[in-house]
Amino acid sequence: MTPTWLLRGDAAPEPGTEPDQETQRTDAPAEKGPPNGRLRRAALAATAAALVLGGCGFFYAAHQVRSQAPAQNHALTDTEATTRVAGEVGDALARIFSYTPDGTAAAERSATTVLDGRAARQYETLFARVRDDLAEQRVTLSTRAVRTGVIELDGDRARLLVFLDQTSHRGEDKAKGKATTAAAQLTVTARLDDDRWRIVDIKAR
Incomplete structure (x- = not known):
């Protein structure tokens, strides 16, 4: 189970309504120069x-x-800080949404270090519902952040738009199993806490 977070066309004339071309040639006034x-x-x-x-x-x-x-939004002026928050948030999302059938515990441990507030509660609720199904169906999920943009950066808070690609396999043999690929688009709020950017809110777009 993969989490869900990532003209002018004129009408043709009706038959029998075409204008009489001979009348057009006779009645139309002479043009001076090409009107087109x-x-x-x-x-x-x-x-x-x-x-x-x-x-x-x-x-x-x-x-x-x-x-x-720029006085409020350092995403437009502070390239170093913008690059840092984008990288840390993108890496964090890839880690917490990537797992093997026997490795959900690793993803959950990563979540405790990169999530806080509402995002942490969302994640805990999600895994409480799907943990057993993931192991039973032998689901492997791989997630990567393909594009991360910082919308706002103000001191210790940032808001980002993140595009994810997720690929999942069911069963033991990934080489033979059919892969399912999905894209997700998220709005993420992060807070700088103890010199580390932690995700505090995640909303699917």
Whole structure:
């Protein structure tokens, strides 16, 4: 058992409703110059203007973020701290959600060192329900953090978005057993405690 945490299309004309082409050729006023060319140039000009205005808005917003947010959000300014919290949280999630049929105890021991608060209670409740089933069905689960982004970093607290890949096997022989792969996306809150980042909340997105 794997934990769950990671156009303009115009309608075709109806038969019999096609316009009389001879009437079109006779009644349509003569055009001076190719209208399609004029329309195309007008559309291109409008698109270019929209791109310029949109670009100005984007750069203004980026300037606002650089000017206002860094005082509170060190994820934008402190590269070393951001890299550290992302690495520790990603490694922690991989450890506590990876186990063999005989190795759930190791995952649970890891959880006691990297989880706290609500996250610790969530994990304990999960394993209380599935521990026996994992051993009986001989489930092996491998988890890795494929991408970890720090959304906010303020002193000793951080909020992250983590993408996980999980691969599970049932039975003794992993080489012959059918693997099941799943992805998970989590929002994680972590707290710096005794110079170690501990996960205090986990929410599936």
